[in-house]
Amino acid sequence: MRENFILTRAAELDALQAFRDFIARVCKQLKISDDIAFQLQLACDEAATNVIQHGYAGMNPGSIMLELRPQSKKITMILSDFGHPFEPVPTDAPDVDALMRDEPTTGFGLYLIYSTMNEVSYFSDEQGNHLVLVKELK
Numbered sequence: 022m023r024e025n026f027i028l029t030r031a032a033e034l035d036a037l038q039a040f041r042d043f044i045a046r047v048c049k050q051l052k053i054s055d056d057i058a059f060q061l062q063l064a065c066d067e068a069a070t071n072v073i074q075h076g077y078a079g080m081n082p083g084s085i086m087l088e089l090r091p092q093s094k095k096i097t098m099i100l101s102d103f104g105h106p107f108e109p110v111p112t113d114a115p116d117v118d119a120l121m122r123d124e125p126t127t128g129f130g131l132y133l134i135y136s137t138m139n140e141v142s143y144f145s146d147e148q149g150n151h152l153v154l155v156k157e158l159k
Contacts, residue, residue: 076107
């Protein structure tokens with residue numbers, strides 16, 4: 022059985038770099054490709070940003086825990102928090118023209134998460150909210 026890797030940080034934008042660095046170190050240690058590491062970092066950035074900006078809205082910022090669970094053919098990434106629950110749903114591709122015109126758009130982060138991960142699920146329990154992202158290893 023492989024070791025799980027866990028990093029907990031305050032739910033602040035400064036934590037995003039720590040999460041990216043953590044994913045890079047773990048992937049390097051496990052000899053996971055840079056391409057997959059980048060996809061994990063991108064999905065984590067988007068999910069953690071949503072938690073920071075929306076999950077803890079109107080609350081004192083709590084924490085976000087990032088857990089990586091490597092297996093032989095996949096890696097599972099779990100982001101846990103104690104903010105407002107929010108169940109992600111797949112979204113259509115964002116309107117790129119609106120982005121180019123600097124018009125407000127929504128769902129871009131969720132689109133990136135669903136586009137880069139093989140499985141996306143979510144659940145809440147007494148231990149918080151948990152976004153479970155699975156990436157198959159090549």
